[in-house]
Amino acid sequence: MKFSSNFKYASLLSALIILAGIIAAIVSGVNFGVDFTGGTLLTLDMGGDFDTADVSSALETAGINDASVIKSGSTGSSQNQAVIRMKTFADDETENRVRQQIIDSLSDKYEEVEITTVDRVGAVASADLIRSAVLCIVIASALILIYIWIRFELMSGIAAVVMLMHDVAIMISLTIILRVQINSPFIAAVLTIIGYSINNTIVIFDRIRENGKFGQKKHQVLTEELVDMSITETLSRTINTSITTLITIVTLYVLGVDSIKEFSLPIIIGLVAGTYSSIFMAAPFWGLLSRKKKAGTK
């Protein structure tokens, strides 16, 4: 298959998705969770089906007007949980008072109402999270670049890490477009993809390394042919390894609770993006870099 000559089309598709993500971020904003914005997240178990308007009016009675209420539920069709997101209170007493008021005014209509989770994240903690997230991604990428440079050569390292950035960019773009909430597990998801999606690329590079050695002795294979040959030869294992991993993570997404879904969906996106970039972009990009380098040294 002509992977090398189709590289530009593959890149165009990715560029379009990333562009769509940027537009979505500008137009409708990014759905950051309390981990990133700071604030208080209160989850109520209503004990049965409920009307979000009731919760909103209970909040207004307690003097809170800028909170958002969404329905949620871990068990399939029954959505018995109300997730209330609001600004963090000035002090503990105010918060306790407000919480009690909300419960009191709701308990008339919903007898079994109870608080299941309270998450309170300060502004300091959320600012720190963003800093350490960026730091994590940069350091992991740098270390991987160095490792591949040592084991292969510099151009392979650069190509592999550029592809990682591509996978992460696609992950972020689609997560924004799909309006999935971004919380701290998203960082773990990104790092997982950084560590994992490179595996397929390495299998292909490993094959290029092997075919390259072979080629030098027998017949001089051009990089473009070498790349296409290596991708084709490893195609079935690239697809099958991705399928086995997708099977487990999709099962988690389908059966998991909300916080697991929030975490597994970005991983699914990243896995697909990683497989796509490994097959259609990584090795052709390496070929492009190598040819440029050769032309430069001549």
Place this chain on the structure above:
Amino acid sequence: MDKRKKSIIWLVVIVVLLCAFGYLALNGITIGRVTVKPLASAIKQGLDLTGGVSAVYEAEDKSDPNLQQNLEAVMAVFRTRLDSEGYTEATVTQQGTDRVRIEIPINESQQVDDPNEITSYLVATAKVVFTDNDGNPMFEGKDMEDVGVAVDESGQYVVTFALNEVAAETFAKITSEYVGTNKTISIKLDDEVISTAQVSSAITNGQGQITGGFDYESANRLASQIRSGVMPINMTEIEVRSISATLGEDALSNSILAGIIGVVLVMAFMIAVYKMSGVVADIALAFYILLVFFALATVPGVQITLPGIAGIVLAVGMAVDANVIIFERIREEVIAGRSLRTACDNGFKRAFSAIFDSNITTIIAAAVLLYFGAGTIQSFATTLLIGIIASFFSAVVISRGLLKLFVNINDNPTLYCRRGGKA
């Protein structure tokens, strides 16, 4: 005995052992006086599964030259206060250079009704000062020994204490001086006067009490705060999370179900595509799962959380990746005209570098998460790391041995390679 029979016996032994270990891990066993607990019960669960409260505190003054020393003192104070409240399973850990994280798991015997109550109790300075009539301090909480709770004559709860020698002398001197006058002694808690009283008789034995309209609980808390010592520096609460126990239970059972279904599907996929080789991969996968659970139960400091379970389930998918790479390689070797035995040897040898390199990159990412992450993220990184190492071992060592046994029993290449090969 010929090679074939030997291999069959070996294989049966391995499968029986695997089943036995699996049974042990799930149910445990009691032989005579020796009891082996089920492995699953030895795995520590994180807060998001058990339910509980976690809070992060930050030092107010980050330029403090003795920050580390003071933080350690703060952690010791937290520890004592948590223990005296009965939260012995709670953990106190330092995070970064200026933060302390506490995690309080809850269960049937330990309930946290209001997370704010416990967190504000923990962080309170609890500086008790007795002052004389002019407002000068006479002695403090640190001079008190044998701090306890009692009921005074009027039926009120009070905190009782015995003073050390120096403070007792001061107390005796001033109380003798004040008897019969209208001079008063005041008790301050965190710079707020909680009670003021005239002296009815000189206190020479160094025994005293703190009154301040306490109920049983608040008197007890103040007593334990005094016992645990004054907080050396001010700490600000920057994050509090609490999760109810029922929510955690749901999350756990859902994820376990997802894990089982995921494993079964992956196993079916491997057999459907790689036939006998798939069976080899599946036995290796079962071994891998046992290995991971064993590691989770025994490696110190490992906690399993929701993202952690996701990490394990994800690693199941990754665990067979190495086998896929090896089996595809063997197929190529067979197509190239080599005997199945040689193809297997070559397959493992030649696929090794790709498997090794790809595992190292995943380890790099997990290690970075482990180093920079906190709380649940750290637990995800740990389980992922355990998963990668276990899968590398099971895919490279275990499945290689198993495949050799299988080939000894039957070496027809069509049984081991997916369709589409010329062989």
